[in-house]
Amino acid sequence: MTNRAVLAAYGKYVLANYPRVPIALVRGRGAWVWDAAGRRYLDMVPGIGAGFLGHCHPAVVRAVRAQAGRLLHVQNHFPHPGQAELARRLLRLARFDGRVFFCNSGAEAAEAAIKLARRWAQVERGTKRFEIVCVRDGFHGRTLGALAATGTPAFWKGFAPMPRGFRHIPLNDMRAAVSAIGPRTCAVLVEAVQGEGGFRAASPAWLRALRLLTRREGALLIFDEVQAGCGRTGTFFAYEPSGVAPDAVTLAKPLAGGLPVGALLVRARFARALPPGSHGATFGGSPLVCAAALAALDVLAAPRTLARIRRHGALLRRGLEALRARHPALVEEVRGRGLMAGLALRVPGAGVVERCRTAGLLVNCTHRTVIRLLPPVGAGPRELRRALVILDRALEGG
Numbered sequence: 200m201t202n203r204a205v206l207a208a209y210g211k212y213v214l215a216n217y218p219r220v221p222i223a224l225v226r227g228r229g230a231w232v233w234d235a236a237g238r239r240y241l242d243m244v245p246g247i248g249a250g251f252l253g254h255c256h257p258a259v260v261r262a263v264r265a266q267a268g269r270l271l272h273v274q275n276h277f278p279h280p281g282q283a284e285l286a287r288r289l290l291r292l293a294r295f296d297g298r299v300f301f302c303n304s305g306a307e308a309a310e311a312a313i314k315l316a317r318r319w320a321q322v323e324r325g326t327k328r329f330e331i332v333c334v335r336d337g338f339h340g341r342t343l344g345a346l347a348a349t350g351t352p353a354f355w356k357g358f359a360p361m362p363r364g365f366r367h368i369p370l371n372d373m374r375a376a377v378s379a380i381g382p383r384t385c386a387v388l389v390e391a392v393q394g395e396g397g398f399r400a401a402s403p404a405w406l407r408a409l410r411l412l413t414r415r416e417g418a419l420l421i422f423d424e425v426q427a428g429c430g431r432t433g434t435f436f437a438y439e440p441s442g443v444a445p446d447a448v449t450l451a452k453p454l455a456g457g458l459p460v461g462a463l464l465v466r467a468r469f470a471r472a473l474p475p476g477s478h479g480a481t482f483g484g485s486p487l488v489c490a491a492a493l494a495a496l497d498v499l500a501a502p503r504t505l506a507r508i509r510r511h512g513a514l515l516r517r518g519l520e521a522l523r524a525r526h527p528a529l530v531e532e533v534r535g536r537g538l539m540a541g542l543a544l545r546v547p548g549a550g551v552v553e554r555c556r557t558a559g560l561l562v563n564c565t566h567r568t569v570i571r572l573l574p575p576v577g578a579g580p581r582e583l584r585r586a587l588v589i590l591d592r593a594l595e596g597g
């Protein structure tokens with residue numbers, strides 16, 4: 200099928216809930232993908248973060264092939280070794296005594312966190328607390344609960360009535376946090392570095408304040424690490440530099456090397472809030488996905504990989520700062536940390552994204568004006584420099 204034929208079939212048969220890029224991808228390896236016409240692209244935003252290991256990472260492919268011939272899926276009433284090992288390794292990385300719930304996506308992990316926090320407050324503590332304090336421009340997914348937690352009212356439009364019990368405060372606003380976190384609060388849900396919201400980072404002091412305020416109320420502090428976690432910012436969890444210890448963490452996107460996965464890590468003392476029968480996910484933590492995730496973690500959590508991410512992140516940052524200096528009328532600021540880099544423009548970024556694609560570079564634009572780069576770990580200095588050169592020309596063309 201040609202690019203055009205695939206696109207035409209999408210127009211006829213596939214729901215048009217995404218803006219569609221007019222190339223059909225058929226093959227990928229590392230930081231590169233090929234379209235149906237055989238044209239190669241440098242992919243600096245694989246899977247919008249889910250492809251952090253790069254396309255078809257050999258270790259993940261090997262693990263998936265081996266596991267696929269042994270056992271694909273079992274109902275969660277049966278334990279299997281892969282899930283046991285994955286939970287143990289995630290908790291060791293989080294450095295807390297906890298329990299893990301597995302699901303299939305970031306939104307599902309957010310739903311699990313919301314349900315756990317409410318049930319903890321209402322059943323285990325016997326209070327009437329139900330409110331979750333979230334952050335303006337924060338993003339937690341598209342299911343109704345996760346969407347209600349998401350701090351962009353435009354995404355709620357037309358889906359009324361939205362679930363009640365969510366309250367949004369501006370990022371890094373100390374006063375707003377003090378007044379919002381109170382006797383109705385059962386949890387605070389926050390990204391240490393906002394993904395969809397345009398790569399703004401929460402300040403360590405603000406995160407520490409959230410920790411104090413939630414502890415005072417007996418409310419849970421939950422970090423959404425779906426986009427910024429798994430090493431993306433140069434530490435396995437993006438919240439680590441703040442020194443804050445959360446009560447729960449959600450992970451998803453790159454955790455299984457490109458297969459669908461979601462996980463909620465929660466401190467042991469809160470884990471009893473979801474007893475047998477209270478929550479579930481048919482496909483969550485299947486043998487296949489756990490095998491992929493274990494292979495992915497071998498790479499993503501390795502100190503060598505994290506050092507590489509910091510090194511290449513610094514290189515990317517310097518390159519983007521140079522672009523800002525060269526295009527001051529167009530580029531407002533450079534955002535992000537590690538291999539999560541954003542170029543905030545003073546104008547909508549769609550044109551730049553399109554000119555990049557025409558020149559063989561895939562990037563995307565979030566929050567309308569922020570050019571988003573989520574390079575795969577395997578992208579080396581050569582690929583990063585090439586991306587910067589193309590981006591430079593694309594900015595010139597605007």
Ligand SMILES: *Cc1c(COP(=O)(O)O)cnc(C)c1O
Nearest residue numbers: 304305306338339340394425426
């Ligand atoms: C993408 C994302 C989600 C939602 O994940 P899905 O797998 O698309 O449901 C949640 N939180 C953050 C921070 C994300 O970036």
